[in-house]
Amino acid sequence: MASDRRKARDSGSSVWLSGPPARHASGGQPHGLGLDKIVEATVRLLDAEGLAKVSMRRLAGELGVTAMSVYWYVDTKDELLELALDHVHEEIRLPADDVDWRERLRQLAREHRRMLVTHPWVSPLAGEYLNIGPRALAFAECAQEAIRDSGLPARSWLGALSLLFQFSYGFGTVEGRWRERCRSLGVSEDELHGEVMARLAGRSEYAVSLATVQARGEGAVGVLRERDFEFALDCAIAGITEMGRSGTGSVGGR
Amino acid sequence: MASDRRKARDSGSSVWLSGPPARHASGGQPHGLGLDKIVEATVRLLDAEGLAKVSMRRLAGELGVTAMSVYWYVDTKDELLELALDHVHEEIRLPADDVDWRERLRQLAREHRRMLVTHPWVSPLAGEYLNIGPRALAFAECAQEAIRDSGLPARSWLGALSLLFQFSYGFGTVEGRWRERCRSLGVSEDELHGEVMARLAGRSEYAVSLATVQARGEGAVGVLRERDFEFALDCAIAGITEMGRSGTGSVGGR
DNA sequence: ACCTGAACACCGTTCAAGT
DNA sequence: ACCTGAACACCGTTCAAGT
Numbered sequence: 001m002a003s004d005r006r007k008a009r010d011s012g013s014s015v016w017l018s019g020p021p022a023r024h025a026s027g028g029q030p031h032g033l034g035l036d037k038i039v040e041a042t043v044r045l046l047d048a049e050g051l052a053k054v055s056m057r058r059l060a061g062e063l064g065v066t067a068m069s070v071y072w073y074v075d076t077k078d079e080l081l082e083l084a085l086d087h088v089h090e091e092i093r094l095p096a097d098d099v100d101w102r103e104r105l106r107q108l109a110r111e112h113r114r115m116l117v118t119h120p121w122v123s124p125l126a127g128e129y130l131n132i133g134p135r136a137l138a139f140a141e142c143a144q145e146a147i148r149d150s151g152l153p154a155r156s157w158l159g160a161l162s163l164l165f166q167f168s169y170g171f172g173t174v175e176g177r178w179r180e181r182c183r184s185l186g187v188s189e190d191e192l193h194g195e196v197m198a199r200l201a202g203r204s205e206y207a208v209s210l211a212t213v214q215a216r217g218e219g220a221v222g223v224l225r226e227r228d229f230e231f232a233l234d235c236a237i238a239g240i241t242e243m244g245r246s247g248t249g250s251v252g253g254r
Numbered sequence: 255m256a257s258d259r260r261k262a263r264d265s266g267s268s269v270w271l272s273g274p275p276a277r278h279a280s281g282g283q284p285h286g287l288g289l290d291k292i293v294e295a296t297v298r299l300l301d302a303e304g305l306a307k308v309s310m311r312r313l314a315g316e317l318g319v320t321a322m323s324v325y326w327y328v329d330t331k332d333e334l335l336e337l338a339l340d341h342v343h344e345e346i347r348l349p350a351d352d353v354d355w356r357e358r359l360r361q362l363a364r365e366h367r368r369m370l371v372t373h374p375w376v377s378p379l380a381g382e383y384l385n386i387g388p389r390a391l392a393f394a395e396c397a398q399e400a401i402r403d404s405g406l407p408a409r410s411w412l413g414a415l416s417l418l419f420q421f422s423y424g425f426g427t428v429e430g431r432w433r434e435r436c437r438s439l440g441v442s443e444d445e446l447h448g449e450v451m452a453r454l455a456g457r458s459e460y461a462v463s464l465a466t467v468q469a470r471g472e473g474a475v476g477v478l479r480e481r482d483f484e485f486a487l488d489c490a491i492a493g494i495t496e497m498g499r500s501g502t503g504s505v506g507g508r
Numbered sequence: 509a510c511c512t513g514a515a516c517a518c519c520g521t522t523c524a525a526g527t
Numbered sequence: 528a529c530c531t532g533a534a535c536a537c538c539g540t541t542c543a544a545g546t
Binding site: 032033065066067068069072 | 509510511512513
């Protein structure tokens with residue numbers, strides 16, 4: 001099953017039993033395809049057309065080559081998508097070490113969300129592959145180093161990080177999907193929001209939900225969403241701080 | 255494009271511009287297919303085989319019928335999947351009204367996670383369709399009613415709920431994927447965990463991540479994961495409580 | 509070492525036709 | 528009202544063959 005043909009691939013031993021290969025060919029060929037070029041084209045195509053529209057034939061067409069050529073560099077489509085997935089993690093800017101741990105976590109969550117919104121195809125892939133490519137790893141490690149300064153006992157580190165980054169993942173995912181929908185319908189976010197609100201208003205089943213959304217107050221959806229995100233982030237950080245202060249970080253009584 | 259053929263479908267006006275139809279045929283046909291039977295078979299097949307393996311032809315085969323028969327009840331595969339998605343929301347047990355709001359939210363998050371783990375195919379679908387079928391709506395409303403008792407100002411309700419349920423969504427999603435992987439590899443969770451840890455130990459790049467995971471302490475992965483989930487939940491609830499107490503629920507200073 | 513062409517076993521969906 | 532069969536325009540991937 002392995003990629004034993006390609007030169008300059010690492011030994012292929014993955015952390016996962018059926019897991020992804022990691023490194024790719026050293027940038028060598030002057031006029032060949034090259035894995036780098038393929039991955040970049042894949043990301044470009046994913047950004048432009050979305051996950052559903054990307055096929056090996058379509059990608060090959062973009063590269064001016066036959067579908068099967070790509071299979072010389074990659075064993076399966078999944079492997080290619082994993083490479084694309086890790087590739088965009090490069091865009092995540094990691095905070096400096098000397099910043100307060102709270103602010104470091106905040107920045108990481110914001111960057112995480114931004115990356116997911118910029119590349120909506122990342123969400124389903126990140127859910128599917130339990131991926132840790134080298135760039136995603138750098139992101140994860142930075143978060144782990146930040147939580148160490150929180151005062152939480154070590155046994156609670158993973159749980160706390162889970163709260164923060166499952167949140168930024170989910171938030172970025174639905175935000176990205178929403179913006180895709182706006183784009184594909186050719187309407188602005190505020191226009192679509194207005195339409196949806198109007199429809200909700202006509203249906204009594206949705207009364208509670210409508211009230212909750214309206215209770216956020218007036219303003220452009222982008223502004224309100226920003227406030228929601230920051231507030232949720234504040235809640236999470238406050239909760240982590242509180243749990244670090246109040247006790248041993250063990251699961252609270254019921 | 256609408257489903258103007260089928261009797262007893264509602265008028266098809268969705269909350270979303272390109273959105274899902276909602277109601278289905280009244281349980282009528284004595285020996286026909288019937289939408290209910292189709293949706294149930296779809297859920298069964300999704301549970302047994304996973305999202306990737308479910309096709310219209312495969313489903314039809316299961317029902318002893320031609321692929322095209324299903325298209326009399328449903329316009330597209332997406333529509334069918336949305337119906338299946340809402341269907342499993344019935345399994346979410348809603349807490350009683352007289353329970354403390356904190357415990358109501360906790361229970362909802364636990365049920366949400368449980369549903370996602372039971373039906374791993376739900377996660378990608380919930381991300382794709384910005385769905386609110388009738389059963390998912392009942393779940394959402396219950397959460398909204400709980401947050402009203404938190405003391406948070408109304409403008410912060412959505413942000414707080416977002417923290418909680420994006421978390422349970424993300425947590426349930428990776429847990430479900432992990433268990434699927436164990437099942438498909440035919441190994442127990444603890445076995446696979448041990449394997450992965452052993453591989454991590456051999457790679458210096460993963461030193462920090464390895465330490466974080468090990469810092470959780472000894473024990474079966476199921477137990478440790480349970481503790482992580484409950485701790486994260488406690489953090490979230492503590493944070494929401496704190497933000498409700500400390501101020502106006504506005505975004506805190508930086 | 510790198511790339512191609514034909515083929516296999518699939519998809520979702522349309523459309524005309526059957527009962 | 529409900530179901531079928533054939534067809535269209537796709538998929539990912541294998542395999543033998545080219546240069």
